[in-house]
Amino acid sequence: MNYLDRSELPTLADRLNYAMSLRNLVQEDLASLIGCSQTSIQKLASGKSKTSKFLPAIARVLQADVDWLELGTIPASNTASVSGSKVQPRDGTPFVLGELSPWDDSTPLDDDEVELPLYKEVEIASGHGRSAVQVVPGRKVRFSSYTLRMAGVDPTNAACATNTGNSNHPLILDKATLGVDKGMTKIIDGQIYAIDHDGLLRIKFLYRLPGGALRLRSYNREEYGDEDYPLDDVMEQRIQIIGRVFWWSTLNPTNAPPLL
Structure with missing residues (x-):
């Protein structure tokens, strides 16, 4: 994913349409893949809706960072550390998932x-x-x-x-x-x-x-x-x-x- 910043893609609708074009997906295809109505996608793509409960699923299908999609925040890195095992997204950009915590139940949760x-x-x-x-x-x-x-x-x-x-x-x-x-x-x-x-x-x-x-x-x-x-x-x-x-x-x- 080539992430463009908010000066180039200022709105959620702009970023959604851009990500869909990279995946060669139309609204009907995206709606079918995430299990929502085409109207829900149309409202986001047209700017009528500024957020949606479907954004995490949309980001997954489009292989985009959900914070970038919703807020325009460019990821600091395309990698995140997980158990040392690399995953290869469909667009060929490598990233690594984060790791499981080895601590016991009494250990307080970190902020993230x-x-x-x-x-x-x-x-x-x-x-x-x-x-x-x-x-x-x-x-x-x-x-x-x-x-x-x-x-x-x-x-x-x-x-x-x-x-x-x-x-x-x-x-x-x-x-x-x-x-x-x-x-x-x-x-x-x-x-x-x-x-x-x-x-x-x-x-x-x-x-x-x-x-x-x-x-x-x-x-x-x-x-x-x-x-x-x-x-x-x-x-x-x-x-x-x-x-x-x-x-x-x-x-x-x-x-x-x-x-x-």
């Missing part, structure tokens, strides 16, 4: 930190071995607010989860911590989502199919084939999207399976 709830499978009492995807009481993961802004994620919609199994190996390893944007449940084909599949927490690439059907795909497709679910099965098996996975961090212990 937020605590995110952690989701996991929890066995239901008297449920005969059944489980449900629930927030783990007392378990939270700390993130830099700047990290979330870089990813275009509203902190109030962010949560974490833990990957289990090797269906996405070696992209996402077993026990990896995942950042989930609960504000993004609209399916963008080929994106990674956390889903609640009848009480099981699953991390899958999702694709829409005709008739409301859904395809679940694993990165490790040699061992885990595609799963197609007609709409009736989606409803019967209670497949619900928790949110889009925007970040993951992986521990690679010595007893882990080889990556290659």
